[in-house]
Amino acid sequence: MTASVLIVDDDPTFRALAIRLIAACGMTVVGEAASVADGLSMAMQLKPSAALVDVGLPDGDGFTLARELAALPWRPRVVLTSVQEDVGSPDAVRRSGAQAFVQKADLPGAPLKRLLGGA
Secondary structure (H helix, E strand, O other), rough: OOOOOEEEEEHHHHHHHHHHHHHHOEEEEEEEEOOHHHHHHHHHHHOOOOEEEEEEOOOHHHHHHHHHHHHHOOOEEEEEEEHHHHOOOOOHHHHOOEEEEEEEHHHHHHHHHHHOOOO
C-alpha cells in the first residue's frame, strides 16, 4: 500500500519541494495545510498514513501537532522538520510521538520512504 502523506508547513515554496520529494519516493501527498488548525482538520478528514510537519507554524508549534496526530486512532507516522537544526532534539521528538526530525536543508537526502512510509 502506498503511503499517503499530509504536509503541514506555512511556506508554499517548501510544500512544493516536499511534494516533489515525496512523490519521487513513490508516496502520495493527499493534502497540504499551512497551520496547526488546518493540519489537524485535514488529518481528520483525509486520514493520511503519515505527515510531514514544520515545527514553527503561525498558530502553534509542530511538536504539539505531532503529539495530536500520533494519538489519532490510525496512528499516522509523523516526521518533524525545520530550518533550525537545534529545535529537533531527540528527547523533544520522542515526547512528541514523531518518528524523526529532519532539518529542511537535509530533506532531499533523507530516507523519506522509510521515515514516512515505514518501508
